[in-house]
Structure formats: structure tokens, C-alpha cells
Amino acid sequence: MKHSALNDQPLQVFLVMAETLNGWKDPASEEGKRVLLEQCDRGNEFKAQGKLLLAGPTDFELTSEHKINPIGYITGVIMLQVDK
Numbered sequence: 001m002k003h004s005a006l007n008d009q010p011l012q013v014f015l016v017m018a019e020t021l022n023g024w025k026d027p028a029s030e031e032g033k034r035v036l037l038e039q040c041d042r043g044n045e046f047k048a049q050g051k052l053l054l055a056g057p058t059d060f061e062l063t064s065e066h067k068i069n070p071i072g073y074i075t076g077v078i079m080l081q082v083d084k
Contacts, residue, residue: 011081013053018076046080053079 025032046052055078059070 012083014080014082016076016078016080017074018078020070020073020075022071024071043078051080051082053081055079 025035027033027036043052043055055076057076059073059075
């Protein structure tokens with residue numbers, strides 16, 4: 001990926017495909033809310049450092065409406081800018 005602000009030099013990125021594992025807690029539960037807020041705090045730290053390029057869920061509708069059991073699915077993506 002190249003970025004014009006870098007004079008068309010390669011942009012070093014790290015892509016995280018977040019798979020939901022056993023032990024997942026539904027965000028509607030108190031523990032799930034706590035875990036989700038911790039993840040948001042960590043994302044905000046990356047954003048403040050200028051490292052967070054994008055982040056978000058991939059199947060939000062399916063998991064939030066309980067149409068799938070999210071364990072074993074890629075349910076989120078995070079892209080971070082990294083140093084060379």
C-alpha cells in the first residue's frame with residue numbers, strides 16, 4: 001500500500017484479523033461490556049499514537065442479533081501503521 005503523504009513510498013501496516021475464541025463474552029453481559037471497553041481504550045491509545053488506521057467489526061449484524069455463534073469467526077479487523 002502506498003500513501004501520497006509519504007511521497008508514494010510504501011506504508012508499513014500490520015493487519016489483525018480478530019477471531020473470536022472460546023471464552024468470548026457477549027457484549028450485552030457486564031463482563032462482555034468491560035472487555036469491550038478495554039478493547040476500545042487500547043484502540044484509543046493506538047489512535048493517540050497515530051498508529052490506528054482502521055478498526056471495526058466484520059459481522060456486527062450477525063453477532064449482535066445472535067444469528068451466529070461468533071466463536072471461530074473473524075469478527076473484527078484492525079489495521080495499524082508500524083515503523084520500518
